[in-house]
Amino acid sequence: MRAMIVEDSRLARNELKTLLRDHPQIEIVGEAANGKEALDLIPALAPELLFLDIQMPGMGGFEMLEQLDWVPLIVFTTAYDEYAVKSFEFNTLDYLLKPIHPDRLALTIKRLEERQEKPEASSVLKSESHQIFVKDGEKCWIVKLAEIRLMEIHGNYTRIYFENNKPLILKSLNQLESRLDPQQFFRANRQQIINLKWIAKLDPWLNGRLKVTLINGEEVEISRRQSTKLRELLSF
Amino acid sequence: MPKTTKTRLFWTLHILGWLIFTIVNGGVNGYFSGSKSVALINSLVGLWGFLITLGYRRYIHKAGWKDYSLSQLVLPALLGTLIVSCIWMAISALVAYYGIYYLEGQRVPLWILFLNGTISGLLIIAIWTALYFSYHFFRRYTQAEVEKWKLEATLKEAQLAGLRTQINPHFMFNALNNIRALILEDGHKARLMLTHLSDLLRYSLAETQHERVSLKTDLETIDYFMALHSIQFEDKLQFQMEIEEELQEVKVPPMLIQLMIENAIKHGISQQAEGGIIQLSIRKAQEKLSISVKNTGTLATTVEDSRASAGVGVQNIKDRIALLYNGEAHFSLTEESGMVEAKVNLPLTS
Numbered sequence: 001m002r003a004m005i006v007e008d009s010r011l012a013r014n015e016l017k018t019l020l021r022d023h024p025q026i027e028i029v030g031e032a033a034n035g036k037e038a039l040d041l042i043p044a045l046a047p048e049l050l051f052l053d054i055q056m057p058g059m060g061g062f063e064m065l066e067q068l069d070w071v072p073l074i075v076f077t078t079a080y081d082e083y084a085v086k087s088f089e090f091n092t093l094d095y096l097l098k099p100i101h102p103d104r105l106a107l108t109i110k111r112l113e114e115r116q117e118k119p120e121a122s123s124v125l126k127s128e129s130h131q132i133f134v135k136d137g138e139k140c141w142i143v144k145l146a147e148i149r150l151m152e153i154h155g156n157y158t159r160i161y162f163e164n165n166k167p168l169i170l171k172s173l174n175q176l177e178s179r180l181d182p183q184q185f186f187r188a189n190r191q192q193i194i195n196l197k198w199i200a201k202l203d204p205w206l207n208g209r210l211k212v213t214l215i216n217g218e219e220v221e222i223s224r225r226q227s228t229k230l231r232e233l234l235s236f
Numbered sequence: 237m238p239k240t241t242k243t244r245l246f247w248t249l250h251i252l253g254w255l256i257f258t259i260v261n262g263g264v265n266g267y268f269s270g271s272k273s274v275a276l277i278n279s280l281v282g283l284w285g286f287l288i289t290l291g292y293r294r295y296i297h298k299a300g301w302k303d304y305s306l307s308q309l310v311l312p313a314l315l316g317t318l319i320v321s322c323i324w325m326a327i328s329a330l331v332a333y334y335g336i337y338y339l340e341g342q343r344v345p346l347w348i349l350f351l352n353g354t355i356s357g358l359l360i361i362a363i364w365t366a367l368y369f370s371y372h373f374f375r376r377y378t379q380a381e382v383e384k385w386k387l388e389a390t391l392k393e394a395q396l397a398g399l400r401t402q403i404n405p406h407f408m409f410n411a412l413n414n415i416r417a418l419i420l421e422d423g424h425k426a427r428l429m430l431t432h433l434s435d436l437l438r439y440s441l442a443e444t445q446h447e448r449v450s451l452k453t454d455l456e457t458i459d460y461f462m463a464l465h466s467i468q469f470e471d472k473l474q475f476q477m478e479i480e481e482e483l484q485e486v487k488v489p490p491m492l493i494q495l496m497i498e499n500a501i502k503h504g505i506s507q508q509a510e511g512g513i514i515q516l517s518i519r520k521a522q523e524k525l526s527i528s529v530k531n532t533g534t535l536a537t538t539v540e541d542s543r544a545s546a547g548v549g550v551q552n553i554k555d556r557i558a559l560l561y562n563g564e565a566h567f568s569l570t571e572e573s574g575m576v577e578a579k580v581n582l583p584l585t586s
Contacts, residue, residue, distance in 0.1 A: 008468075008469075008506075009410065009413075009414060009467075009468050009469075009470075010470060011413070011414040011417035011418055011421070011467060011468075012410070012413050012414060012417065014417045014420075014421065015413060015414075015416055015417035018417070018420060033509070034509045036509060037509075055406070055506070056506075057472070057505065057506045057507060057508055057509050057511070058507065058508060058509030059509075079405075079406045079407075079408075079409035079410040079413065080405040080406045080408075080409045097409070098409055098410065098412075098413040099409065099412050099413040099416045100413075
């Protein structure tokens with residue numbers, strides 16, 4: 001598995017590399033000393049896994065993730081950061097406290113392998129197992145695209161709906177749409193994009209338009225032009 | 237004041253007051269009338285006043301008037317004064333009536349005797365009541381003051397304890413992690429760093445119990461502190477130190493300088509990917525101890541960063557010197573040509 005270490009202290013990077021020698025299945029393809037360096041390297045190296053320090057000079061781990069379009073699997077490494085420990089609601093692969101205990105690292109690697117065995121874990125862009133990093137005030141999530149049922153324009157931001165959360169992300173809806181799989185994410189109207197897999201009910205509405213009810217009960221009206229498209233998309 | 241002292245004071249004043257009243261009242265009236273019976277009767281009036289006001293005091297106790305505020309007390313005290321003085325005068329009138337009858341064989345109408353003493357009786361009881369409650373109000377006030385001081389002192393102690401600089405856990409665990417890597421790379425250096433870390437920990441456990449330590453002692457640990465930071469930041473951190481020699485024995489709050497440096501690292505050096513310089517300078521300026529910590533960077537990044545961490549460090553420094561030096565110490569944070577300077581001015585104490 002191709003991994004990258006993003007960590008400001010040279011000694012800490014060496015320490016992690018030393019510990020990872022016991023796990024040859026992890027191949028270190030690159031190292032970065034801060035968020036900016038990492039942002040330059042990640043697209044080129046396309047790592048599947050990041051060991052990421054949260055506090056780094058210049059650009060910290062969170063800021064870096066916010067700028068990535070798609071985030072790889074993340075293992076956070078931190079010296080002492082209650083914030084990180086508290087804020088991750090779900091779907092972070094793991095976080096490790098420095099100095100890292102070798103047994104604890106072995107557990108992380110085991111979790112990683114279990115995850116890899118599942119067929120969904122492919123690194124193809126725009127696939128539904130892909131995840132994005134979301135930070136809203138104090139809370140952070142790494143959300144799988146498949147879990148997002150609705151995206152909505154909110155000024156320059158976009159509100160995304162998943163589980164019981166609806167945080168804002170600093171990307172426009174158009175920006176997001178251009179990167180989403182049109183087979184799965186459908187532009188319902190000027191304001192909203194829906195995840196087709198989350199549709200519970202489809203009703204005819206005024207003037208030949210359609211109204212969609214999502215599994216969680218949210219109702220979305222489809223514009224007239226898009227209604228035609230949606231009919232085409234869903235017809236066999 | 238203990239209860240017994242308080243009681244003794246009451247009795248002393250109570251007995252003395254009524255004794256004076258009795259002597260003056262009986263003596264003056266007896267002298268001017270030239271009659272021993274008038275003197276005797278007036279003395280008995282004094283004795284009755286003494287007894288009735290004792291009963292009055294008992295009632296005040298039971299009714300809990302002592303806990304009343306001044307405004308709550310006005311009406312009951314006026315009413316009480318009126319009733320007590322009426323009772324007193326009624327009894328006094330009876331004493332006088334029968335006293336004059338038996339001693340002089342005269343029958344003076346009761347109502348005359350009653351009215352005769354009303355004004356002075358009312359006045360005496362009013363004075364007694366006023367004195368009695370003044371004392372209690374004064375006592376309550378001083379007690380409240382003392383409690384306030386005590387409370388303030390406790391609060392100050394607690395605040396200082398809370399602000400006492402402790403080793404930042406983030407720094408400590410990073411140092412440990414770096415030392416772990418250093419063991420493989422440079423065993424000798426790793427051993428040295430481990431000693432520095434333990435010295436620093438010991439210092440933070442022991443010396444921070446004191447309000448002030450000598451600058452010399454505090455500076456020793458700064459060397460360790462900076463050495464440990466240098467294995468984290470390596471060539472990204474340059475440290476320069478300039479201290480006036482004669483200041484070695486001056487007293488400073490323990491680890492205050494460390495806190496300033498830590499702040500400079502957090503907001504200055506660790507915000508810049510390329511790192512930067514920290515300059516510590518300690519001088520005597522205008523009879524004050526001037527501690528200055530400069531770091532490369534701008535206040536803008538410091539302020540923006542402080543949104544997240546809310547400028548905890550700066551606030552801690554400010555609170556701590558305010559508590560320790562009662563407003564005689566000053567803190568400032570300024571920016572000039574790419575350097576942010578945190579400055580603390582302390583009164584010179586040795």
